[in-house]
Amino acid sequence: MTASKRKRIVLSLLPLAIILCFVYGYPLASVCISAFRGFGGSSDGQFVGLENFMTISEDIPQTVTTTLIWTFGSVLPAMVFGLVIAMICNRSFKGKKVVVAINLLPYAIPLIIVASCWRFVYNSDFGLINVFLEKIGLIDEPISFLSFDTALIAVIVARIWRAIPFAFMNYYSALTTIPQEQYEQASIDGAGPFQRFRYITLPNLRATTSSTIIVLTVxxxxxFDIIFGMTGGGPIDATMTISMRIYREMFSMKNTGTASAWSLIAIFILTLITILYWKLMNSKEDDYVE
Known part of the structure; x- marks a missing residue:
C-alpha cells in the first residue's frame, strides 16, 4: 500500500474518529472529572480528591458482590438455555417457525414492561406462580418471592427470561452456517453426539460465544429497568446493583460526584471482565488448535 493511499484512508476515517471521540470521549472525561469534584456546600465544584470514593466505600463490597451475582447469574444460564434452544430449532420439525417466534417474543418487550409482568407473576396474593402452586397443593400460604431472601433470585430469573432470545438468535444464526458435511464425516468416523458437539459445534461457535457473552455481560x-420496576433496589438493598446506586446518588441524593464515582467503578469492573473474557476465549482457541 502506497503512502498516498494510506493517507487517503486515514483522512476518510478522520471524521468518524472525531465523532466517536466526541460521543464517547466527552462523557467519559466529564464523569472522570466529576468523580473528583465536590457538589454542594462549600466544596461545590472544587477538587476533593478521593472524598467521593471514601463516601461510598462502605457500600462498595456489598454492591459489587450483588452486581456480579446479578450479572453472571443471569448471563451464563441465558447463554446455556439459548444454545440448547438454538440446537433444538436447528433441526427440522413441525411447528418450527412458531417455536422460533415464541422464543424471540421476550426480546420484543421493553424492559420496564418485563418488570411489570414479572412483578405480577410474583405477586403474593394473585400471582400466577402462587396460584398455580396452591392449586396443585404444594403450598398452603403464598410465597413472597420479592422478599429480602429471594428478591435477587427473582429478578435474575426475569433477566434470564429476557436475555435468552438474544443468545438464541446469535447461536441459531451461527449453527445454520456450520457445514453439515462436517457432521456427516464425523459420524462416518464413529464420532458420537457428544464428540460432534465438542469437536465440531463448539469450535464453530467460538466467535459467536465470545461476542454474545461480552455484549450480554455489559x-x-x-x-436498570428490571430491578427498578420490580424491587427498586430493595428490600433493604437486597437487589441494589451499581446501576441502581448510580440512579439513587444522581436523582435521589442529587450528588453527581458519588454517582460519577460509582460510574468509574462500573467502567473499571466491565473493562476487567472483558479482558478476562478475551484471555479465556484465546486460551480456549489455543486448546482447539492443539
Missing part, C-alpha cells in the same frame, strides 16, 4: 451489568 448489558446485564448496566440493566
Amino acid at each position: 448489558w446485564t451489568f448496566l440493566v
Whole structure:
C-alpha cells in the first residue's frame, strides 16, 4: 500500500474518529472529572480528591458482590438455555417457525414492561406462580418471592427470561452456517453426539460465544429497568446493583460526584471482565488448535 493511499484512508476515517471521540470521549472525561469534584456546600465544584470514593466505600463490597451475582447469574444460564434452544430449532420439525417466534417474543418487550409482568407473576396474593402452586397443593400460604431472601433470585430469573432470545438468535444464526458435511464425516468416523458437539459445534461457535457473552455481560451489568420496576433496589438493598446506586446518588441524593464515582467503578469492573473474557476465549482457541 502506497503512502498516498494510506493517507487517503486515514483522512476518510478522520471524521468518524472525531465523532466517536466526541460521543464517547466527552462523557467519559466529564464523569472522570466529576468523580473528583465536590457538589454542594462549600466544596461545590472544587477538587476533593478521593472524598467521593471514601463516601461510598462502605457500600462498595456489598454492591459489587450483588452486581456480579446479578450479572453472571443471569448471563451464563441465558447463554446455556439459548444454545440448547438454538440446537433444538436447528433441526427440522413441525411447528418450527412458531417455536422460533415464541422464543424471540421476550426480546420484543421493553424492559420496564418485563418488570411489570414479572412483578405480577410474583405477586403474593394473585400471582400466577402462587396460584398455580396452591392449586396443585404444594403450598398452603403464598410465597413472597420479592422478599429480602429471594428478591435477587427473582429478578435474575426475569433477566434470564429476557436475555435468552438474544443468545438464541446469535447461536441459531451461527449453527445454520456450520457445514453439515462436517457432521456427516464425523459420524462416518464413529464420532458420537457428544464428540460432534465438542469437536465440531463448539469450535464453530467460538466467535459467536465470545461476542454474545461480552455484549450480554455489559448489558446485564448496566440493566436498570428490571430491578427498578420490580424491587427498586430493595428490600433493604437486597437487589441494589451499581446501576441502581448510580440512579439513587444522581436523582435521589442529587450528588453527581458519588454517582460519577460509582460510574468509574462500573467502567473499571466491565473493562476487567472483558479482558478476562478475551484471555479465556484465546486460551480456549489455543486448546482447539492443539
